[in-house]
Amino acid sequence: MTASNYIVVIDEGTTSTRAIAFDAAFEPAAVAQAEVPLSYPNDGWVEQDGEEIWHKTLQVCRQVIAEIGGAENVAAIGITNQRETTLIWDRETATPIAPAIIWQDRRTADTCEALKAQGLEPKVQEETGLLIDPYFSGTKAAWLLDNVDGARARADAGELAFGTVDTYLIWRLTRGRVHATDMTNASRTLLYPLSIDADAGWSREMLDMLNVPGSLLPEVKPSSAGFGETDPALFGRAIPILSAIGDQQAALVGQGCLSPQTAKITYGTGAFLVANTGTDIPKSENRLLGTLGYGIEGGGSAYALEGAIFNAGTVVQWLRDELHLISDAAQSEAMAAELPDNAGVYLVPAFTGLGAPHWDANARGTITGLTRAASAAHLVRAGLESAAYQTHDLLTAFAADGADVALLRVDGGMAANDWLMQFIADICDRPVERPDFMEMTALGAAALAGIQLGWVSESEWAARSAPGQRFEPNMAPDERARLIAGWQRAMKQTLSD
Numbered sequence: 001m002t003a004s005n006y007i008v009v010i011d012e013g014t015t016s017t018r019a020i021a022f023d024a025a026f027e028p029a030a031v032a033q034a035e036v037p038l039s040y041p042n043d044g045w046v047e048q049d050g051e052e053i054w055h056k057t058l059q060v061c062r063q064v065i066a067e068i069g070g071a072e073n074v075a076a077i078g079i080t081n082q083r084e085t086t087l088i089w090d091r092e093t094a095t096p097i098a099p100a101i102i103w104q105d106r107r108t109a110d111t112c113e114a115l116k117a118q119g120l121e122p123k124v125q126e127e128t129g130l131l132i133d134p135y136f137s138g139t140k141a142a143w144l145l146d147n148v149d150g151a152r153a154r155a156d157a158g159e160l161a162f163g164t165v166d167t168y169l170i171w172r173l174t175r176g177r178v179h180a181t182d183m184t185n186a187s188r189t190l191l192y193p194l195s196i197d198a199d200a201g202w203s204r205e206m207l208d209m210l211n212v213p214g215s216l217l218p219e220v221k222p223s224s225a226g227f228g229e230t231d232p233a234l235f236g237r238a239i240p241i242l243s244a245i246g247d248q249q250a251a252l253v254g255q256g257c258l259s260p261q262t263a264k265i266t267y268g269t270g271a272f273l274v275a276n277t278g279t280d281i282p283k284s285e286n287r288l289l290g291t292l293g294y295g296i297e298g299g300g301s302a303y304a305l306e307g308a309i310f311n312a313g314t315v316v317q318w319l320r321d322e323l324h325l326i327s328d329a330a331q332s333e334a335m336a337a338e339l340p341d342n343a344g345v346y347l348v349p350a351f352t353g354l355g356a357p358h359w360d361a362n363a364r365g366t367i368t369g370l371t372r373a374a375s376a377a378h379l380v381r382a383g384l385e386s387a388a389y390q391t392h393d394l395l396t397a398f399a400a401d402g403a404d405v406a407l408l409r410v411d412g413g414m415a416a417n418d419w420l421m422q423f424i425a426d427i428c429d430r431p432v433e434r435p436d437f438m439e440m441t442a443l444g445a446a447a448l449a450g451i452q453l454g455w456v457s458e459s460e461w462a463a464r465s466a467p468g469q470r471f472e473p474n475m476a477p478d479e480r481a482r483l484i485a486g487w488q489r490a491m492k493q494t495l496s497d
Contacts, residue, residue: 129290
């Protein structure tokens with residue numbers, strides 16, 4: 001390969017951080033991954049060590065860069081990240097003042113309930129496209145300022161910086177020379193207006209409502225843009241950072257959904273259905289989220305409608321690590337497939353509350369329909385089935401909002417499960433398309449950096465086809481209706497109100 005013929009993407013997820021090198025044809029050439037553990041210090045709390053996120057990221061980047069022959073072969077770096085996860089750090093030392101509060105964390109549920117009790121949610125939804133929920137970054141940032149000794153005074157003095165994970169990594173990669181985020185991550189904070197105008201700026205109304213000082217906040221850029229250069233000491237030379245984008249929007253781009261009415265769902269730690277709405281501002285009447293899909297400096301941008309399932313892949317992890325019913329994810333597919341049916345067993349995985357369209361922060365997980373005949377395999381199957389039922393709930397809400405998704409483009413770790421993909425097609429009564437290469441978050445970030453480099457145009461990327469597999473629905477309508485009715489009964493037993 002000729003010099004500078006790779007894009008290295010940092011894919012910083014909830015449970016691990018990865019680096020993937022893509023060549024000029026956007027084929028993966030090298031990959032490295034390192035786990036970043038989560039901690040659960042209190043009920044509903046989910047944290048990570050920000051320093052460990054950084055050091056693991058640096059580790060995998062150096063490994064991949066070495067595999068492709070050194071930094072002189074890297075044309076650019078792209079970043080895609082778990083969204084909403086919140087860090088505040090010291091501007092001088094780059095040390096976080098507390099553990100990162102993960103997007104799943106529910107510690108600000110009481111704050112959110114108090115804001116809703118004041119009747120503020122319609123105003124918040126109009127301004128930001130979001131609902132008032134602990135999921136988003138704004139109340140997390142306020143919590144850190146109010147609960148870490150001296151933090152609010154230090155913030156007022158300009159000593160601290162706030163960011164989602166992309167912002168923190170950009171700060172560390174540039175040694176504090178760049179404090180920036182992209183419009184998709186900004187749109188998940190509760191602090192940014194629902195606007196694809198790159199110059200929109202942070203919402204003064206929301207900053208005041210949540211008591212977050214503007215001095216903490218990063219500059220907001222399009223997703224495909226210049227985010228500075230890495231410090232030469234990190235990799236041997238300065239490398240431009242040419243994209244940053246939240247993971248779910250990155251998967252939207254990776255799947256080529258650059259046209260209105262195209263959509264994808266990613267089955268990772270959670271599951272996220274995102275539909276491109278073009279220049280139409282999404283306004284949901286069914287408790288979905290309006291958000292920003294992507295922005296390209298000097299090019300196009302799009303709004304998106306989103307539904308978030310908080311627990312998808314975490315269910316498989318729970319079955320493996322806590323219940324010890326499976327030794328690996330692949331075993332869950334075999335166990336589910338061996339059963340003739342679910343025997344009436346349903347698992348609602350509200351481990352950290354329920355996301356769209358219910359938005360119940362106080363709900364907790366339930367298993368219903370147990371009989372003496374229920375086996376470990378039935379629990380495993382119920383865990384997998386829950387992803388399909390939750391997807392059906394989302395699709396129903398999307399259709400009610402005028403965004404009927406006719407085709408499900410899937411990616412993420414759980415999408416490797418053939419049995420589950422067929423079950424999703426059956427329950428949702430829609431074809432499911434799965435690409436052979438499923439690292440769509442990383443691919444989307446690579447595409448956005450590639451657009452900046454001139455390797456590909458927006459139209460070329462939108463027209464790109466990827467080989468894969470299609471699952472057609474073949475379940476009888478009465479069987480589908482019976483299974484969904486059982487799920488709805490289980491959901492009624494789970495909701496907290």
